[in-house]
Amino acid sequence: MSEYKLTKEGEEYLKNGLPEKNLVKLLNSLPKKSASIGEIVNKVKNFSIAMKWCLDEKWIEKKGDNLILIKAPEEKKIEKLLKKIDEGEDVNEKNLKIMMERNLVTKISETYKKTHEAISKSGNVIDELTHDIIRTGLWKGKKFNSVDVEKSKKIKLGKIAPGKRQPYNQFLWDVRKKLAELGFKEMVGPTIETEFWNFDSLYQPQHHPARTWTQTYSLKYPNFGKLPDKKIVDGVKASHENGWKYKWDPRTAMKLMPRAHGTCLSARTLAGKPKIPGKYFAIVRCYRPDVIDYKHGVEFNQTEGIIVGEDLTFKNLLGILKTFAIEVAGAKKVKFFSDYYPFTEPSAQLSALHPELGWIEFAGSGIFREELTRPLGVSQPVLAWGLGIDRLAMFKLKIDDIRELFSRNLEWLRR
Amino acid sequence: MPTIGASYKDLCKVIGKKIPVEELKDLILYSKGEIDEIDGDLLKIDIKDSNRPDLWSTEGIAREIKGRLEQIGCPKYEIKKSDVVVSVDKKNKGVRPYTVCAVVKNLKIDLDVLSQIIQLQEKIHTTFGSNRKEIAMGIYDYDRIKPPIRFTTFKPEGIKFAPLDFEEEITLKEILEKHPKGKEFVHLLTGYEEYPIFIDANNKVLSMPPIINSNYSGKITEKTKNAFIECSGFNLKFLVPALNVVVAALTDRGAEIQSVKVIYPKKVMITPDLTPKKTSIDIDYVNKISELNLSGKEICKLLQQANYDTELKGKKIELVYPAYRQDIMHPRDIVEDVIISYGYNKIEPIVSKLKTESGIVEKEMFSNKVSEIMTSLGFQEILSYTLTNKENIFSKMNLKEETVVEIENAVSANWNVFRNWLLPSMMEFYSNNQHVKYPQNIFEVGDVVLIDEKQETKTRDIRKLSAAMADSRAGYEKIAAALDALLNKLNVKYLLKKTRHDSFIEGRVAEIIVKNKPIGIIGEIHPYVLKKWKMEMPIATFEINLEYS
Numbered sequence: 016m017s018e019y020k021l022t023k024e025g026e027e028y029l030k031n032g033l034p035e036k037n038l039v040k041l042l043n044s045l046p047k048k049s050a051s052i053g054e055i056v057n058k059v060k061n062f063s064i065a066m067k068w069c070l071d072e073k074w075i076e077k078k079g080d081n082l083i084l085i086k087a088p089e090e091k092k093i094e095k096l097l098k099k100i101d102e103g104e105d106v107n108e109k110n111l112k113i114m115m116e117r118n119l120v121t122k123i124s125e126t127y128k129k130t131h132e133a134i135s136k137s138g139n140v141i142d143e144l145t146h147d148i149i150r151t152g153l154w155k156g157k158k159f160n161s162v163d164v165e166k167s168k169k170i171k172l173g174k175i176a177p178g179k180r181q182p183y184n185q186f187l188w189d190v191r192k193k194l195a196e197l198g199f200k201e202m203v204g205p206t207i208e209t210e211f212w213n214f215d216s217l218y219q220p221q222h223h224p225a226r227t228w229t230q231t232y233s234l235k236y237p238n239f240g241k242l243p244d245k246k247i248v249d250g251v252k253a254s255h256e257n258g259w260k261y262k263w264d265p266r267t268a269m270k271l272m273p274r275a276h277g278t279c280l281s282a283r284t285l286a287g288k289p290k291i292p293g294k295y296f297a298i299v300r301c302y303r304p305d306v307i308d309y310k311h312g313v314e315f316n317q318t319e320g321i322i323v324g325e326d327l328t329f330k331n332l333l334g335i336l337k338t339f340a341i342e343v344a345g346a347k348k349v350k351f352f353s354d355y356y357p358f359t360e361p362s363a364q365l366s367a368l369h370p371e372l373g374w375i376e377f378a379g380s381g382i383f384r385e386e387l388t389r390p391l392g393v394s395q396p397v398l399a400w401g402l403g404i405d406r407l408a409m410f411k412l413k414i415d416d417i418r419e420l421f422s423r424n425l426e427w428l429r430r
Numbered sequence: 431m432p433t434i435g436a437s438y439k440d441l442c443k444v445i446g447k448k449i450p451v452e453e454l455k456d457l458i459l460y461s462k463g464e465i466d467e468i469d470g471d472l473l474k475i476d477i478k479d480s481n482r483p484d485l486w487s488t489e490g491i492a493r494e495i496k497g498r499l500e501q502i503g504c505p506k507y508e509i510k511k512s513d514v515v516v517s518v519d520k521k522n523k524g525v526r527p528y529t530v531c532a533v534v535k536n537l538k539i540d541l542d543v544l545s546q547i548i549q550l551q552e553k554i555h556t557t558f559g560s561n562r563k564e565i566a567m568g569i570y571d572y573d574r575i576k577p578p579i580r581f582t583t584f585k586p587e588g589i590k591f592a593p594l595d596f597e598e599e600i601t602l603k604e605i606l607e608k609h610p611k612g613k614e615f616v617h618l619l620t621g622y623e624e625y626p627i628f629i630d631a632n633n634k635v636l637s638m639p640p641i642i643n644s645n646y647s648g649k650i651t652e653k654t655k656n657a658f659i660e661c662s663g664f665n666l667k668f669l670v671p672a673l674n675v676v677v678a679a680l681t682d683r684g685a686e687i688q689s690v691k692v693i694y695p696k697k698v699m700i701t702p703d704l705t706p707k708k709t710s711i712d713i714d715y716v717n718k719i720s721e722l723n724l725s726g727k728e729i730c731k732l733l734q735q736a737n738y739d740t741e742l743k744g745k746k747i748e749l750v751y752p753a754y755r756q757d758i759m760h761p762r763d764i765v766e767d768v769i770i771s772y773g774y775n776k777i778e779p780i781v782s783k784l785k786t787e788s789g790i791v792e793k794e795m796f797s798n799k800v801s802e803i804m805t806s807l808g809f810q811e812i813l814s815y816t817l818t819n820k821e822n823i824f825s826k827m828n829l830k831e832e833t834v835v836e837i838e839n840a841v842s843a844n845w846n847v848f849r850n851w852l853l854p855s856m857m858e859f860y861s862n863n864q865h866v867k868y869p870q871n872i873f874e875v876g877d878v879v880l881i882d883e884k885q886e887t888k889t890r891d892i893r894k895l896s897a898a899m900a901d902s903r904a905g906y907e908k909i910a911a912a913l914d915a916l917l918n919k920l921n922v923k924y925l926l927k928k929t930r931h932d933s934f935i936e937g938r939v940a941e942i943i944v945k946n947k948p949i950g951i952i953g954e955i956h957p958y959v960l961k962k963w964k965m966e967m968p969i970a971t972f973e974i975n976l977e978y979s
């Protein structure tokens with residue numbers, strides 16, 4: 016192949032003629048074979064270049080403001096050269112020099128050469144249209160290979176994977192929004208808790224079955240945290256010693272553990288002088304040493320909270336449970352059962368009639384015991400509730416193994 | 431929550447009335463129970479209350495239902511005196527110091543009764559007795575024992591007896607090594623020089639609590655006429671109600687209870703003691719909590735149905751209730767009994783109209799915003815456990831081990847430490863999805879837990895974001911472009927500063943600096959690390975602290 020190619024200007028002249036030739040042509044077409052510059056300046060493209068070349072070649076004469084045609088050139092040398100180069104033929108050095116001086120021709124780049132070779136190799140047919148092919152213009156006059164536009168089944172369709180939210184996380188976010196809409200404020204608390212907040216502040220006695228109602232993790236490291244204000248600690252201690260009748264041990268309460276339930280956040284909230292009346296919620300990761308199976312994951316989320324206010328009663332407790340059943344679970348009917356938590360009395364459980372799942376246990380609740388609330392500095396009734404939303408999430412995501420909520424399967428997540 | 435099995439026919443028999451199953455489903459709510467499954471005659475019942483062992487048997491459930499039907503008030507238990515003596519050796523102090531005992535005469539045991547007694551004993555052991563640590567209960571054939579009985583201790587090889595289901599007499603040490611129950615509960619005796627033993631006047635061993643009874647006297651069958659029961663442990667407040675519950679159940683089956691004199695080095699106890707307990711409650715308090723607007727008379731009736739004796743005195747009600755109710759600590763506990771008698775489903779729920787502040791915490795709002803941006807950049811969100819193991823976060827990342835939050839009693843060695851960074855979770859995810867179509871662009875917004883001695887809990891949670899690209903063409907430039915897009919969208923000005931990190935390729939890793947502070951790292955994962963995770967695709971990734979400001 017030739018080492019050279021046309022510049023943009025060269026291409027333009029090949030297509031529309033050289034400007035000097037165009038000027039001659041125009042003057043030749045006039046009766047007087049002359050015209051003032053003003054009359055024709057806009058009729059010929061690149062007029063100044065055209066005039067310069069015509070004067071140099073002595074094809075025209077300039078008298079004042081008038082241009083007069085002297086002779087019309089016969090030869091079409093440059094046009095021929097342009098055509099030759101465009102077609103990839105070689106031209107001699109002397110001619111090339113003239114063309115390059117006029118910036119009509121330029122040396123071909125490495126990219127051009129490579130691209131050209133590649134296309135030649137594939138029989139001058141373009142398989143994949145690339146940036147280089149477009150830039151070098153080498154597509155011109157080439158054929159494109161057809162693709163299977165109708166996508167016959169033989170060809171595996173490439174799938175585009177859009178970015179998506181993790182469905183369980185999205186579900187939890189929707190519940191968050193719902194609870195905020197229902198007037199609840201989110202609580203925060205640490206993953207690693209002292210036993211004080213996980214147990215003692217919730218009136219669960221040390222070395223007692225009421226504390227081992229669920230299995231909990233303990234830590235190899237770190238082992239002990241700090242207790243809160245003396246006033247709160249003394250209150251909790253007195254409450255335990257009066258109610259459960261044993262010697263309360265601060266060292267046990269200082270032990271660290273991954274929180275086993277979200278209720279620690281409620282205790283922390285109550286101890287932190289909350290706004291009363293107030294409605295609070297938390298959705299937090301909890302940790303229990305359950306044997307892992309389709310009903311028990313390594314970790315789980317608890318959704319729970321409290322309502323604190325003067326004159327709240329058991330009827331209000333049932334009221335909020337019913338609201339949750341309707342608003343969060345989409346229940347049509349509800350039923351209440353007695354329930355038990357070491358930190359609530361009376362306690363109540365709600366079963367909801369889900370339109371598709373039938374009756375499901377949806378909420379556990381109770382009024383916090385006074386032995387719990389008073390040491391934390393709260394004298395008003397505190398309604399405590401927790402929602403079993405994982406069951407709903409599993410239904411929504413069409414899974415029957417709870418471990419799938421934390422799916423490790425990318426194909427499933429993409430779907 | 432204990433789940434118990436019961437025979438439907440047997441339950442009706444103890445109630446004294448045939449009750450249709452549908453009706454029973456409602457009545458069983460009075461015992462805080464719910465019928466979970468019906469398999470022929472067998473009912474599987476969930477009892478909600480794990481602090482009321484008196485409800486964990488056919489007899490206990492029947493008592494509550496009978497109370498509601500017949501309004502019987504506080505049941506009376508008559509106890510006769512026996513001349514059986516149990517003496518407790520001072521050597522037991524520090525090993526297993528306490529026991530309470532009873533003699534039960536004229537048992538009429540059929541298979542239903544037998545299975546209920548064994549089930550109740552088992553539930554008391556596991557739930558109320560913290561897996562035999564606090565309570566070990568033994569039931570013996572009284573006619574095979576010669577009182578007086580001694581509760582003492584022996585050296586591991588100091589005495590032999592044949593444990594349950596064994597014919598051969600073996601030492602205590604051998605029992606712990608060979609007997610299935612020995613192996614299961616050996617931890618409860620580890621560290622003691624002598625083990626607790628009940629032994630009779632003929633020097634025949636009754637049992638080695640909390641491990642196993644003797645094969646000779648330590649079991650009851652349908653033929654057993656008379657029984658001896660003991661509960662041993664460390665704290666009378668657990669032992670007394672446990673014994674009371676079993677004794678009450680057997681009385682309900684028509685047996686006769688006789689007391690035992692337990693002689694301690696410094697005191698004497700006559701057990702069991704089923705003398706009813708007394709308390710009182712304000713009518714106003716019941717109504718304040720329940721909002722049921724009940725009269726004193728109405729409350730009395732509801733409590734009689736809940737097995738209380740009542741006496742109305744002005745605005746107060748004097749109450750007498752059975753000794754097996756160890757759960758009543760506060761008037762609230764009585765209010766719940768009133769409400770249960772009233773019926774939860776007869777109460778109209780009322781929604782309180784409180785004006786309150788509401789909202790989602792800033793950290794979650796921001797996390798959600800970041801996640802939305804990452805998905806818009808074509809990344810798939812994933813969700814991982816915060817628990818992992820040291821191999822994942824250190825050696826598989828080509829890092830030296832550091833101190834992390836570590837669990838002592840892990841269920842699995844796969845999940846025994848808290849992650850201190852997110853990237854290993856991403857790598858683990860990738861190695862599970864090697865054959866899924868590439869490019870794989872993923873991200874996670876989640877917490878890591880770091881040691882921080884200054885904090886109240888010696889630890890600190892940090893919300894982080896990690897994003898990664900796995901593809902044959904994944905590289906620094908592409909991931910840097912994603913980071914740039916994210917931080918621009920968040921209006922965060924940042925710098926990238928060359929650094930070294932053993933998980934990344936040298937020269938292709940940088941610190942992400944915001945306001946002169948490093949908030950994360952970005953780079954291409956070192957092939958050594960890729961190989962550890964069995965990855966054959968290049969991975970470029972970044973991880974940033976979302977609590978950077």
